[in-house]
Amino acid sequence: MNEKSIHKDAEHFISISEKEGIETVWNRLKSQEPHCGYCELGLSCRNCAMGPCRIDPFGDGPQKGVCGASRDTIVARNLLLTISAGAAAHSDHGRDILETFYETSNEKTSGYMIKDVEKLKKLAIEFGINVNDRNDGDIARELGAKLMEEFGTKQKRLTLLDRSPKKRQEIWERLNIVPRGIDRENVESLHRIHMGVDNDYLNLLLHSLRTSLSDGWGGSMIATELSDILFGRPEPLVSSVNIGVLKENEVNIALHGHNPILSDVIVQAAEDPELIKIAKEKGAKGINLVGICCTGNELLMRKGVPMVGNHLMQELVIMSGVLDAMIVDYQCIMPSVVDVAKCFHTKIISTFDKAKFEGAEHISFDKSRGIEIGKKIVRLAVENFENRIPGKVDIPDKPVEMMAGFSVESILELLGGSLDPLVDAIKIGKIRGVAADVGCNNPKIKHDYGHTYITKCLIENDILVLVTGCAAVANGKIGYMNMDAVKYAGKGLKEVCESLKIPPVLHVGSCVDNSRLLVLVSAIANNLGVDISDLPVVGTAPEWYSQKAVSIATYFVASGVDVVLGIPPAIFGSQKVVDVLTNGLKDLVKATFSVEPSPDKAARLIQKKIEDKRMLLGLSYREIG
């Protein structure tokens, strides 16, 4: 009776947590039920002190907020706030990378260098920087300064939008939703939400699109590009996943969060001979790093660091009893990890001054002393090895092999330097299309069930699946991301996978790396001379929970990719907003949102969308019932 997760390791720890009274996300969800219907519908507003206000969804009670805002205004305002928070998270992450990049170009950091000069130069050229006869530092410095402007007010238009097809850019211009500055759109969102500014739900929704675009083509894309330059461009590699990557006889350190700046130096620090020596003195065989969430994905993509789990595993992995430290940076880290850790010996170490956790040990990260701080943190973990509680060691599963490292560049390389083989495979229908399974976990849906169910249906039907974030870990863990998984693919996809030696599900990276998907679909569209919205490409987030996911979904749609969500967003209080998002946007940006919580129906919907696009492109298509 797998109720809460599809995975053996998760179910094992969930049942132990229940027996021992260790509170987890599932207990807390239960105690929050029933959820407030106003909030679920997006009909509550607590923006100002004339309120808080709520609109009766049934129509007999109040229909206006104190200020006079209608249900449509309130729902749209709330949605804009959600998207802004998500976009801000990605973009602030991007800014942190940018600062590190810039300081590195000024040689003011420790533990960082320009690793991918080729990519640096390519990016610099996109920003109109002269790269000939200049040293890397100079180029980087100039690029850094230019990128900072992308965040500000000077710009009238984000530079990287140029990567998108011309037709797409025209749509954005026509709708007046071309993102100007990354910070600017977010600040303007907050401004518009203030009482008495933007009260028109359609205008609010359009700005939602613009704000999300400033994430996808701005903050997130900059984060991805600069991470590649600083930490190396991902290349295909083989690693492993699930609780089994923890090693009983080594010091285990989990890296959790999203930003690779810190974790990259931790990787370096963990190789320090002196620390390894101390570990051995304490009785450990070595130091074992594992990843959780997107920090894990960043390390997996570039360094092959194995993955211990995704979002809903973060509390459970502590229960293995062998996790000597969990080092967290920011985003998606449940405050409760500190509480779970109290029942075990695990040390929770927070590292960013903007993301502190009550009860965790805080070691303020400073990029100018990167290596030194990295070592300090690793040492804490090593020293904690001896505090393990003997009876509590519990590693209930063996790791599964998982491939990763499919950046746009490495996919191109696999294809022999040109997109043509992929485009041809799509044209002749060996591959029907591409689906991006992205987004988080959410305890409201059985853990990883949505991701894996949908993926299975899609690859069976010759749809290549690209995954990022928690979706990647879900699919890796169930075995869809190694060469053995080719057997699950339909005939056409199987042929392609075998000839390219790739699994049917490709790991594209962390959640900021969804920007890679924008780059990839733009390249394919440009190759075919069409708009992104013409491509047989669909995005899905069956288990999303976070504001970042809403921002991603929105920039997908605004960029012309249909998105199928599994969890209903808080918009159903306004029929008008629902109509625009699920239908009206088709006329505006040629893509829409759908909400389909049933993974089975969602998979069929995705398939249908892909086949419909094929038909419009004049390619062979299948009737989907």
Added chain:
Amino acid sequence: MMKRIVILGAGPAGITVAETLRKFDKTSEVIIISDEPYPPYSPPAMTEYFLTGKAFHLWKGSNFIDNYLNAKYLSGKSKRVVEVDPESCRVVLLDGEEIYFDNLVLATGSRLSASIKGMEKEGLYNFKSLSAAEEIMEKVREREAKSALVIGAGFIGIEIAVLLKELGVKVTQLVRSRYMRGMLDEEAAGVLMHIMENKGIDVLKGSDADTVEFMGDPDVRSVRVRSGKILTADLMIAATGIRPNVEFLSGSGIKVNDGVVVDEFMRTNYSQIYACGDIAETINRITRQRVVYPSFYNAVNQGVITAYNLLGMNIRYEGADRINSIKHIGIPLITAGDVDSKDGSSVVYKKGKGFIKKIFLKNGRIVGFILLNDITNAGIFKRLMDRQVDVSSYRDRLLDENFGEGLLYRSILKIM
């Protein structure tokens, strides 16, 4: 002519009959007879009364009979009923007074029972009635009793042990098998024993607790237990069980089995005579077996039904419940139904920090439950048990934190 209704016994059963009658019938003559010299009281409230000294806990108040019931109240030792003659519709009291009735209600309750040698001797105390309790309390107040031996570990044994302990008496309790046998399973009984010991009560078990003889002459001074030991204390209190007060009915022709046999309208074999409360043998609501379940709830429920039928309403009694809440132990503990998990039953179990919850099921239906230190949904479980609702489809969710009326409401809708 005005009808005369005579009620024997002023316990919860008898008083409930009178009270319910008066809601509908203001004119009939009602006579209540009790052999205790007090206004009506509620035995479950006695412990509280002795702990706090506040008489208002004792239930309805001393002027209840005059102010509310408009009944004649004959009480005291001399008013004990010694004979009932159904043929001539007459009862005879100890002082010789004869009272005729149109309807008679037998509600004389129950008293201590034990089949142990020396049982009939003086100096053996019990806590079954206020009169009996006052005798104990007198000793305690006079400081004649510094130590007490409580023989038995049932409901009443627990109450008196806790009460005496609270009042500063050194208490030893003899627990032959386990606390609340028949009402608690071994695990819950074990927890209860722990609680009692933590309260400072000395618990003796097994052959040291198996009383074979009350010794002393003429008064009981000690007990001999199966292990051969002789135990002694200032106060010897028996709480070994109870049996219905039916002796005065012998030869009356009123049918008595384990208790007075009544039909589903609470009528005895004489249609003008009813019985209710601890004295009555009724049927178990669920199993439909004939039972005597002495409890406050059953006494009151039966009292109400008796009154309805005296009024000619023809209302059936649904059956007696085996359910109780154990008081004064410091934590809530509710037990109901069949908790002896014999064959054919399965258990839904949940144990957490400081609580144990068990639901016993047979054929997908609840037949019993124990809720220790977390009584969430107690009444809902009782309702599902009483109606023998098939809970198989949500069996595993019964002890979920979110189980309750919300979920049932929906499920009930689904069934419809």
Added chain:
Amino acid sequence: MKSVIIIPDRCIGCKQCEIACSVEHSKSKNIYSSVFETPKSAPRIFVLPGDHSCFSFPNKCRHCDPAPCLMICPTGAIYKDSSIILVDPTRCIGCRMCAMVCPFYVIRYRESPDIVERYVATKCDGCIDRIKKGNIPACVETCKTGAILFDDLNKILKEKGLNFAKKVFLVQKEGKKIDVLQEKNCYNMLQELKEKLYRTMVVEDE
């Protein structure tokens, strides 16, 4: 006579009635200060999740007649005042017998400002103080979706019946779709989606 009437389909689980109830039964009757009181006030109405949690239900005392809690109370602490079942906390000995027989589990045991030595039975008092002052119960006042009404039951039944009859008329005479018989609104839409989500939790594994 007016009484509190629950329309479960209208409950959206916002729990505002719980808060209003807590505030009403606090010493200060003021939301800002009530949260700092000891003992803390607590609600006597409970918004419970239904199946799939796509459904919620405001559970409160029905003021039964006859009331099992009143009958079983061995100290007479539970009494009736004009069709409202009330508890006198000073007489309550906390025996839990009322909770044992309450078929709806709406009696809880809490600290009472009047009683120090124990938790006492605490339940809905029908906002009898407010009613006496001519106000409506706090839960009713705060509920904006019409899930908790204070009205004459017969009147409500009549209104609902008429309303339904009108819809049936629309279907029969004017050929409207049978859908109009069901209330369709944005909350139903959400409920359907949530139900689908819930199903993923109980699917059989292949």
